[in-house]
Amino acid sequence: MSVTAPHGFSAAGVTAGLKSSGRDVAVLVNHGPTKHAAAVFTTNSFAAAPVLWSRQVLSDARTDAVVLNSGGANACTGPEGFQDTHATAERLAEQLSTTGADVSATDVVVCSTGLIGERLNMEALLPGVDQAVAELSPTAAGGIAAAEAIMTTDSHHKVAEVRREHFTVGGMAKGAGMLAPGMATMLAVLTTDAVISPAELDAALRKAVRVTFNRADSDGCMSTNDTVLAMASGAHPQADHAGVDLTEFENALTGVCADLTRQLINDAEGAAHTIEVRTVGAPSEADAETVSRAVARSNLFKTAIFGQDPNWGRILSAVGTTEVAFDPGAVNVAVNGVWICRGGGIGEDRSLVDLTERGVHVLIDLGAGDAEATILTNDLTHDYVHENSAYST
């Protein structure tokens, strides 16, 4: 149930002292035979040093290893911050080379998460890399330790896996969107032992991310460090060397990403409800996503759900701010199965809606086409305000 579930990977997570308590440096190594990799990075203009570095590393779609740290985002830290990332990759490459591998720093991906605008504590981080290399393990324990080391305000580590006859996909993730600001960022690493080309891996990852991580929108904020990395070793004993069944692989990868996404939203800081906003009957999938996202980003809707108030007026108000083409008089809205808005007006009795459970299902039927999309989000709570205002920087 982690990044070491597929063959060909070893991992470790150690306590280097970058944050006040707990593991904070993780290393994951792909032992091959293939070292294929693909990634999706934040589109934030203020991309952090590790993002800038890792984009270069992955320009040849190949990586030997990734080093990840919590306790500092290394974002908005200028050329010095970039040098810190470079030095971290160098250190991991050196350490791995002493074990007999021939690893270049330019084949080491780096991910960081934590406070923006502060330099990393390199005196703690570099020895942490050494220790992690010494503890590398292909066991489940190694993968779990790595998943723990990337946690920030996550209440528990997040791992997932899907096993198929010819390959396995494993994964770990931390943090949902910018839910936990200073200590922000969504990081995810997917591993597989499938035989798959870099181009196929890249295509599968983009397809999977588009409908999973990119459909989670906890508080509308995007981090400077968001990274989703996929690595393929081709080491499965029953690997199909003619190449993996791409549809089967895409489904498995999407399954792992969906599982991790759901875990992230369920653990979103300060949230009392996990909300699925599904829009159907849209002219296009992009339109459906736009409508669901508009609702998911409405603070009035999110506070209403916190208050267990099935306020469909706030839902329609948010839907109506989009430029999607539909007939307002044809829109129906259900909350937890009760159609409280019909034809853009009053529907069933809103008191029939039960919002006591954590899970909330909002269904918006635009009556304007056949496309649909779902966005996962959270409610807006006192705890959210507290966590994000009282957090001392």
Place this chain on the structure above:
Amino acid sequence: MSVTAPHGFSAAGVTAGLKSSGRDVAVLVNHGPTKHAAAVFTTNSFAAAPVLWSRQVLSDARTDAVVLNSGGANACTGPEGFQDTHATAERLAEQLSTTGADVSATDVVVCSTGLIGERLNMEALLPGVDQAVAELSPTAAGGIAAAEAIMTTDSHHKVAEVRREHFTVGGMAKGAGMLAPGMATMLAVLTTDAVISPAELDAALRKAVRVTFNRADSDGCMSTNDTVLAMASGAHPQADHAGVDLTEFENALTGVCADLTRQLINDAEGAAHTIEVRTVGAPSEADAETVSRAVARSNLFKTAIFGQDPNWGRILSAVGTTEVAFDPGAVNVAVNGVWICRGGGIGEDRSLVDLTERGVHVLIDLGAGDAEATILTNDLTHDYVHENSAYST
């Protein structure tokens, strides 16, 4: 200091019983000689019945009177709701005609604010119209009563005026954006006794609204009922009958709108800070507005300000989500005069920033041009969450 400040207007505000306490029906009449009018309405697809009605009324840029009510938005109420608006306009026209005026219902603007998705209590509203007509007064008291009658969760009424040699501009407003959801909506009515053509009035109003009401973004939500109406009587004793100095008029109208906008943001429900997000050095004014609005809509930024934390990382993160073209390494950010971010990285000591006062000034210099724009917003507080979750619908 209200809509009756200019010559040619009378107003009243009465208690009709649409809400649990206080005045809730206002009438404002333009006695001419001109009955010119212009308006800017919400762009929400679920525009309320009074918005749909008033758009038709103003298609000839002329109105005799406006009737406004709190205690019900008459939004998402279908054909029946539209009939209620029509009946309200009919009633006011009839009542005014009994006083000797020749008023058609199709020359009566209607504005409503309150809960979405419920029919108006017409048995209370229509007698309220009669009573308001009986109490119509050109005095300041009449204007103040009208301003009180449109309040929902506003803690006090909002009025403003600017006097010039040849004309006066007066105004009243309620509610900031969708700050107070169920009881939502921004409504504003501007009056003037200037001699001005309908086309000139329309152009001046659009210019004024663009840089005032449309630059206030308290919580990112847009109501189904937002309306800004301007009415011109041409009744000033020293009116320049060759036509008003347009620049002078635009400046005066913009001044009144800016004054009301500031009052709305200062009284935004649950807010502890009024925040001015000013972006300079942008490639275009639209870019500057985009950047300021992105920051103003960041829940992480808004909670940080509530916590008196000058978290420039959250500001850069929000700026970086836009597609505006700039060099991240050239961006400087000051909060309350302290340049805590320089060159996209660490600047002056953040502990120098004092955020104890209500007013907060964020200055973002993109270093990418000469354009600028300012968005007014509020922080995200426990009181905001409370007001918008505990409010019973």
